[in-house]
Amino acid sequence: SHMADFGKLSHRTNTESAPPKTRLQRVGARVLVFYERVLRWSLQHRARVVFGTYVLCGLMVALAFSVKDVILLTEGDPSMFDVRIHMPTDASKEETEALLAELDARIMALGNPDVEATVAVRGMTRTDMGFSSGDHLGMVTVFVVPVTERSSLHAGRDLVTQVSALYDDVVGPARLEVVEVRAGPPRGAPVAVRIRGEDHERLVELAEQVLAEVRLTPGTRNASHDYELGKQELQITVDEQRAALHGLTPEIVSRWLRSAFGATPASTLREGDDEIDILVQLREDVQEDPARIASLQLIAPSGDEVAIREIAEVSHGRGPGVIRRYQQKRVVSVLSGIDEDATNSGEVNSRLQKKLAPLEAANPDIRFEYGGQFEETQESLDSLLQAFVVAMLLIYTILATQFQSFSQPLVVMAAIPLSFIGVSGGFLLSTNAIGLIALVGLVGLTGIVVNDSLVLVDFVNKRRARGMALDEAIVESGKLRLRPIFLTSITTIAGLFPLSLATESLPHLAPMAQVIVYGLTFSTLLTLLVVPCLYRLDVDLAQRLSQRFAPLTRWATDPGAAVVDEPIDTTAE
Structure with missing residues (x-):
């Protein structure tokens, strides 16, 4: 030693x-x-x-x-993975169940001996941060046989690749992804392009363009964006200029509509120590009819009756199901998995940065950020x-x-x-x-x-x-x-x-x-x-x-000529 x-x-x-x-x-x-x-x-x-x-x-x-x-x-062979689906938010339970049954049937039809079991669940799906629930969500979890019984050292990863190629022709889900389930902290997607700005409709439009480029990039799979349309809703858009002619503002119209739909109490009834809210609202058939809503009249500050159609447009439509923000700005993310046998996260993101450079230059007020595993x-x-x-x-x-x-x-x-x-x-x-x-x-x-x-x-x-x-x-x-x-x-x-x-x-x-x-x-x-x-x-x-600095060293260390100070005469005069 x-x-x-x-x-x-x-x-x-x-x-x-x-x-x-x-x-x-x-x-x-x-x-x-x-x-x-x-x-x-x-x-x-x-x-x-x-x-x-x-x-x-x-x-x-x-x-x-x-x-x-x-x-x-660098990770070993996975023991389980999910096939996660996000149907449109207005999809019924039956439609979600039918799609899950089809996905599960395709997996079992492979006849792969490395598949130990599958579990299909409707109404919830796994996410990076936990679980999300809803009738339009579902997942099929595939369990791989123990390591000692697998056909090869990379049988689990080969099975993930094989299952990912099964759903290229599936029609219906807004998003479908095959994700390995592993222990440890959550990690981002291999490809995650964040598009940040203030105009949400423009962000969605750019996300569609980015999604098209991602799907054309070799090595990507199951690409999608996280923008989801909400369910059918009654949309009332107030024309501020026309409303101002009657002394009305969007806030006043909004408060009146909240009362008409029973969102705020009209009065309160007291019974002993209890207070009971009294709600007055329109009938359900009126609430669902845009024409009848447009014919309703509200009282302007001047006392005049003003019909809704005179100051606003009433129609049925679908707004965003979720509005996401990142660093205080609205964001839409484009996500994608990769074929790990053919490429990696860094290579795919580098290609995307080159392909999306013209799009970024044409939209200087929009931030394009590359997150997920690449950023981590x-x-x-x-x-x-x-x-x-x-x-x-x-x-x-x-x-x-x-x-x-x-x-x-x-x-x-x-x-x-x-x-x-x-x-x-x-x-x-x-x-x-x-x-x-x-x-x-x-x-x-x-x-x-x-x-x-x-x-x-x-x-x-x-x-x-x-x-x-x-x-x-x-x-x-x-x-x-x-x-x-x-x-x-x-x-x-x-x-x-x-x-x-x-x-x-x-x-x-x-x-x-x-x-x-x-x-x-x-x-x-x-x-x-x-x-x-x-x-x-x-x-x-x-x-x-x-040797080079020897003269300088001698000069610095030479005490030089001695200086003799004259003695000070301390004898008193």
């Missing part, structure tokens, strides 16, 4: 000169000889070694993030970058305090980018996208890989303090640290390796373990070569700076 080596420096120096006795010792001796030869060559070509290594690091990172996709979470991923990446910067600052502060130097902490921390080579290689070899959990593991990896370089630099400093030559101190420290560094890294890698293989049973933890295994494997090998070269370059730079 690292601590054991600190206490056994003199003992190791005496015993390592003895000839190896066992085959394992002989192999270890050959490895030490080979490492010493490679290390001495690296020190002679230190600039090339360091430059080549970090160029390779930059190329690997750029290649990994250009080829692989970055997503919010961007926010998570920004916060992760901030956490990485804070971690770097804390590590540098601790190391600067220990070494009493500004440059040596940078030599120690130089091992962190070395781990990115292994991590990038692991990303490229994996068939999965880069998930946020994997990037969290990358932040944690920064605190692990500095341990070996920290002790290595400290060993070199101690050897130099004893008077050993610089290159010999570096080589000697590398040879002494070779076995402990390998043992420490191997035990860590061996402990995390089983977890890195559990991609299906532990999908949230396996990516983090994989990142640490990949990064630690490569950083261990490169630390033993690149960190000594960086230490040597740091000393070279310090010597050059010392």
Whole structure:
């Protein structure tokens, strides 16, 4: 271990000169000889070694993030999913039940052995924030057989894709979506375009245009918008100019209509301690007839009788079922799922941003915002970058305090980018996208890989303090640290390796373990070569700076000519 080596420096120096006795010792001796030869060559070509290594690091990172996709979470195979329907708000219970029966029949007609059971429910549906109820809502929940009985590792996800393709020809629902049901906090849709403004009718018109573009984008499925028409209602639109001629305002007309429809009491009857509201309202047949409503007369402030038709238009119509607001402005959202085997949320949103750019330019007063998983991923990446910067600052502060130097902490921390080579290689070899959990593991990896370089630099400093030559101190420290560094890294890698293989049973933890295994494997090998070269370059730079600024240093530290102050005569006159 690292601590054991600190206490056994003199003992190791005496015993390592003895000839190896066992085959394992002989192999270890050959490895030490080979490492010493490679290390001495690296020190002679230190600039090339360091430059080549970090160029390779930059190329690997750029290649990994250009080829692989970055997503919010990498998850395992789903155990259940919903087919959710939103019928028009004036749909009857029978129409909703008939559609649910058809959807359920199509699922069962697949004959897929991975389907364990289906449950159709009318009158409610699951949402990201809970449940919504209504006669026009319903859902079919599909349960997948246990993981050990499935036909393949991705049987649940394949079933979701298969079911999603069943309903392209379904007519009737205002919105139909196939959504995986997973534990954890609610998440937005893979594609969610928010259209914000003040004119609601214009927002709906733009939402239809955006919806058409989304449906034409490859990889999208079950696209819809969340605008819903309400049930049939009696709409009375007051003409403010004509009403003003009679001394009336929309507020006065509204109060009169509320009383006519029984929304406000005409009087109150008291019986003992109880008060009973007295409601006077129009007959139901009158309330449902726009012509008879238009013929009603109300009393103007001047005392004249004014018919409703003279100041307003009365008709049947359907208004919005729900008015949604986001940041105090009306909003209509276009939502869509994606085919995860063909694309990802980031790629689809990037395409949409390019396709919708002309529409955004033509409507400067309307805000187009890309939310859902795309927005959550961007926010998570920004916060992760901030956490990485804070971690770097804390590590540098601790190391600067220990070494009493500004440059040596940078030599120690130089091992962190070395781990990115292994991590990038692991990303490229994996068939999965880069998930946020994997990037969290990358932040944690920064605190692990500095341990070996920290002790290595400290060993070199101690050897130099004893008077050993610089290159010999570096080589000697590398040879002494070779076995402990390998043992420490191997035990860590061996402990995390089983977890890195559990991609299906532990999908949230396996990516983090994989990142640490990949990064630690490569950083261990490169630390033993690149960190000594960086230490040597740091000393070279310090010597050059010392020679260049030597005259300035001598001038600043030279006390100059001594100045003798005349003694002050304190003798009284």
